[in-house]
Amino acid sequence: MSPGSSVPVEALASLRRRLAALPGRHPDRQQLLQSTGALYGVSRATLYRLLRGDRKVRGARRADHGKPRVMPADEIEAWCAIVAAMKVRTTNRKGRHLSTVRILELLENHGVETPDGLRKLPPGRLTASTLNRHMRQLGYDSARMSRPPPAVRFQAEEANALWHFDMSTSELKQLATPPWIDPDHGRAPTLMLFSVIDDRSGVGYLEYRCVHGEDAESALRFLFNAMAAKIDTADPFQGIPTTLYVDSGPVSKSAVFQRVMDSLGIEVKVHMPAGSDGRRTTARAKGKVERPFRTLKEAHETLYHFHQPDTEDEANRWLARYVANYNARDHRTEPHSRLDDWLSHLPAGGVRQMCAWERFCTFAREPERRVVGIDCRITVAGVVYEVDPDLAGETVVVWWGLFDQELFVEHGEERFGPYYPVSGPIPLHRYRKHRKGRREIRADKVGDLAAKLSLPRSALSGDQDVVMIGARSEPDPVPAKPFRDPDPFHELAFPSVLAARRAIADELRFPLAKLSEDDRRFVDNLLDRTLARPEILAA
Numbered sequence: 001m002s003p004g005s006s007v008p009v010e011a012l013a014s015l016r017r018r019l020a021a022l023p024g025r026h027p028d029r030q031q032l033l034q035s036t037g038a039l040y041g042v043s044r045a046t047l048y049r050l051l052r053g054d055r056k057v058r059g060a061r062r063a064d065h066g067k068p069r070v071m072p073a074d075e076i077e078a079w080c081a082i083v084a085a086m087k088v089r090t091t092n093r094k095g096r097h098l099s100t101v102r103i104l105e106l107l108e109n110h111g112v113e114t115p116d117g118l119r120k121l122p123p124g125r126l127t128a129s130t131l132n133r134h135m136r137q138l139g140y141d142s143a144r145m146s147r148p149p150p151a152v153r154f155q156a157e158e159a160n161a162l163w164h165f166d167m168s169t170s171e172l173k174q175l176a177t178p179p180w181i182d183p184d185h186g187r188a189p190t191l192m193l194f195s196v197i198d199d200r201s202g203v204g205y206l207e208y209r210c211v212h213g214e215d216a217e218s219a220l221r222f223l224f225n226a227m228a229a230k231i232d233t234a235d236p237f238q239g240i241p242t243t244l245y246v247d248s249g250p251v252s253k254s255a256v257f258q259r260v261m262d263s264l265g266i267e268v269k270v271h272m273p274a275g276s277d278g279r280r281t282t283a284r285a286k287g288k289v290e291r292p293f294r295t296l297k298e299a300h301e302t303l304y305h306f307h308q309p310d311t312e313d314e315a316n317r318w319l320a321r322y323v324a325n326y327n328a329r330d331h332r333t334e335p336h337s338r339l340d341d342w343l344s345h346l347p348a349g350g351v352r353q354m355c356a357w358e359r360f361c362t363f364a365r366e367p368e369r370r371v372v373g374i375d376c377r378i379t380v381a382g383v384v385y386e387v388d389p390d391l392a393g394e395t396v397v398v399w400w401g402l403f404d405q406e407l408f409v410e411h412g413e414e415r416f417g418p419y420y421p422v423s424g425p426i427p428l429h430r431y432r433k434h435r436k437g438r439r440e441i442r443a444d445k446v447g448d449l450a451a452k453l454s455l456p457r458s459a460l461s462g463d464q465d466v467v468m469i470g471a472r473s474e475p476d477p478v479p480a481k482p483f484r485d486p487d488p489f490h491e492l493a494f495p496s497v498l499a500a501r502r503a504i505a506d507e508l509r510f511p512l513a514k515l516s517e518d519d520r521r522f523v524d525n526l527l528d529r530t531l532a533r534p535e536i537l538a539a
Contacts (some may be wrong), residue, residue, distance in 0.1 A: 005112050007040045012050055019051075068134060070125065076134055082112060082119060083131060084140040093275075097142070100128045100135075148279045152313075155200060160352075162199035162287035163241040165223070167192050167251075169213055171301045172308065178210065179312055185212050191315070195360045197289045199245075201342035203237050203327050204292050208315045216254035220364055227354040235324065237342065239351025243267045247286065249263070256366050256402060265352075265361040294323070361403040370398045372409075377422075380407065386422045390439045465533040494531045501527070507537060 015036055022029050031517035033044050042050075068076045083103050091097040096104075102128065108113070111120030135141045156162045170191040176189035189210035199202045205226045211218045229238045244261065246252045248270050261268050272282035300322045327339045334341050354360075370378055372391045377384055380400045385407045387396075397410040399417075408417035494500040504523060505512050512523065526539055 007036075007042060007047070007050055013041070015047070016051055026092055034356070038093070058216075066137065068130075070130065076126075076131075077138055079107075079121065079126065080131065080135045080138055082107070082114065084142075086112065086137065086144050087090060087142055087278070088145055088330060093436040095146075100132055104128060104131065129361045146279065148281045151281070156198075157200070157345070158347050159198055159200050159203075159342045160239045160241045160347065162243045162245060164197045164199060164245045164286070165195070165219075166286070166289045166293070167194050167219070168290075169193070169292045170208065171297050172304055175210065175310070176308060177310060180210070182212060191312075192218075194219070195292060196223070197228045197292060198237075198241075199288060199341055200345055202288070202332060202338045203342045205237055206292070206319055206322060206323050209317060210312055214250045216251050217364075217385065219257060220260055220402070224354065224357065224360055228357075229354070232320075235320075237327070238354065240264055240354055240482040243269055245269045245270045245271070246464070258362055259365070260360075260363045264355075292326070322397050358404075361401055362406075364402040365399040365408070366402060367410075368400065369395065370396045371395050378407070378409075380458060383421045384421045385464060386426065387419055388416050391416065398508055493533055494536070497531070500531055500536055503533070504536065 015032070018032060021030075033047055034375060035039075037044055037047055040280065048050060053536060067073065070076070083100060086103050086106075099113075104121065105260045106122045107119070107121040111118050132141075170193050172191050174188050174191055181188055189212055192209055192211050193206055195204055195206045207222050207223060207225065209218050227238060227240050230236075244266050246268060251257055252270050258268065271286065274282055276282060296319075300319070304518070328337050330336070331338050336446050368380070370380070371392050372378055372387060374392055375386075375469055376389050376392045377386050378396075379385075380398060380399060383405070387407075389410060391411055394411055399408040399410065401407070406418040406420055406448045407420070409417060410416075501512055501523070512520065515523070526536060532535065
């Protein structure tokens with residue numbers, strides 16, 4: 001109601017709107033005024049007077065709405081920043097932090113040390129509700145302070161520029177008939193999914209493997225199959241990637257895995273741990289490899305409720321059929337399939353071909369410090385190897401292969417090998433005792449010299465009538481390392497002529513000194529011409 005009248009403001013506003021819609025001399029205006037006056041018991045003149053009055057609609061809020069009244073705006077914003085900082089400082093891994101009430105209690109009783117000095121809030125100056133309201137208005141609330149920064153999406157420009165590698169436990173868990181049982185674990189191995197996904201195209205290669213946890217050996221076997229050319233020509237996915245993106249697990253921390261990737265020229269990128277980069281969500285790109293896992297488990301492994309694979313090979317055959325259909329589906333953004341996108345974005349020079357399995361085995365070697373026995377033998381993983389006699393009793397670094405039976409030994413700056421497992425009796429026409437090595441020859445010389453040495457009598461009598469002046473020795477040569485062949489284990493070429501002669505003698509099972517003159521001349525000419533291991537052993 002307006003003061004001094006019985007006509008509500010809403011009725012006057014409605015009457016003004018309806019009159020404004022009619023022309024000035026329209027007969028309905030009089031009828032409208034009469035009906036309104038009769039309804040509220042006022043005359044037409046009163047209605048005109050009320051309509052001419054100042055009847056503007058005013059806001060229900062105060063004129064200083066949204067502005068702090070207990071203290072200046074800059075001061076309350078400073079306190080909001082301090083409270084928000086204390087909540088961030090006291091937040092734990094579960095997201096719990098100090099409440100606003102508790103922070104106000106601390107600020108009023110003790111204050112807080114800031115870069116500008118000690119800040120203490122006067123008691124009763126602020127309340128928790130007032131502070132929370134201004135923190136929401138100014139953007140200092142916990143939800144905004146803990147919100148991660150915007151995500152940055154990335155995608156490789158070429159195929160095989162970046163692969164995502166991960167492992168996940170299969171929904172089947174275990175095969176009904178496990179292929180093997182490790183007595184150390186005492187249980188059947190777990191059926192796990194190994195996967196690599198190309199970042200550009202989304203093409204994937206997946207395999208089942210029965211393992212006990214994530215181990216580097218199974219990962220390397222899978223990566224070799226993924227990078228090698230496939231037997232099925234309908235699957236062209238192959239090549240060595242430029243970068244491999246893996247999570248921070250046992251595989252990426254393995255020294256053998258890192259050594260193999262370095263030998264292949266692959267840069268390994270490891271996901272940053274959660275919380276290591278402030279508010280930013282780390283390892284966000286894992287979705288590119290986790291999404292195929294979920295799709296596979298929902299669309300393929302759910303069918304195992306009807307039929308389950310009996311062996312690992314059968315499971316991989318079923319999986320390969322599904323993966324081929326998966327790669328033939330649409331790309332996430334492009335108007336063609338994933339496989340077509342991979343083929344159309346190959347590098348300019350083509351994909352880097354994978355090496356042979358035998359060469360790959362030479363990269364996967366694990367160093368281990370061992371002491372050689374007095375019989376020149378070393379036992380590695382239950383396998384006995386016989387090394388050079390010079391190494392008997394020495395502490396050496398053993399390089400044993402994960403996938404082959406070859407063994408290399410390092411002692412100081414020298415490398416020996418390859419050595420192969422030995423067992424059983426000594427074959428006929430083999431040496432019945434070890435040849436004297438350099439260490440034994442050196443020890444014999446020192447023994448002969450010790451027998452010939454004599455001490456002057458003056459050492460006991462104290463007389464200095466005879467002075468022994470030792471001969472001036474030649475200066476020691478400058479220490480130098482020989483040029484090391486790019487072949488680290490001398491598998492393509494012998495390191496020296498002597499090593500080649502030893503290999504020929506071992507291959508013939510006969511000493512070279514007992515060969516005929518023509519045979520020795522042939523061996524000398526062959527070694528003068530080349531030291532290549534395949535050519536020498538083939539001759």
